[in-house]
Amino acid sequence: GIQVEQSPPDLILQEGANSTLRCNFSDSVNNLQWFHQNPWGQLINLFYIPSGTKQNGRLSATTVATERYSLLYISSSQTTDSGVYFCAVEPSMDTGRRALTFGSGTRLQVQP
């Protein structure tokens, strides 16, 4: 099956710092989503981004489908950004919709 690798596995930032999280995937995809899992376990949708660039406030994401990677940018980090960031992909298939395969996540801790 498709492989998804995220880096770095762990990241500690001071409040106000910027960061870039990376997601590499091994095959072509129909769907790529970034999630934030908060300390209560909820998976929050950040971006649906199988290709191109999107921005939402202090967060932005870029996916280069031809090179099979995606980047999540966090600017001016806040303590509430702490948690685990997952990249998840749906592989391209001939028919039907498929489940997401998740990377192992980046655990982010933002210190005041």
Added chain:
Amino acid sequence: AAGVIQSPRHLIKEKRETATLKCYPIPRHDTVYWYQQGPGQDPQFLISFYEKMQSDKGSIPDRFSAQQFSDYHSELNMSSLELGDSALYFCASSSGAGDNYNEQFFGPGTRLTVL
């Protein structure tokens, strides 16, 4: 906007007992997915349903079964529970309509603890 609803939110069971988890997808979403997330791990796909028919199967144990009903809600039935079944169970739903084809939205999860 309506979100995915899961119940119960927390469940404590003894080994060898059974458990039933329920999921109510976002209205007009036609596909439901179940995922299992063990402690410190990423979510793993169990099973999915499209228009009330099983559409895909992942690493779901034979002790588990699931179905989707006429009102589109889904239930995950777990029997002969083992300690290793302790995990966070997510339901997600999606639609083939709109700009974001098959964007999946997750419920808050059911935290199952097996003692």
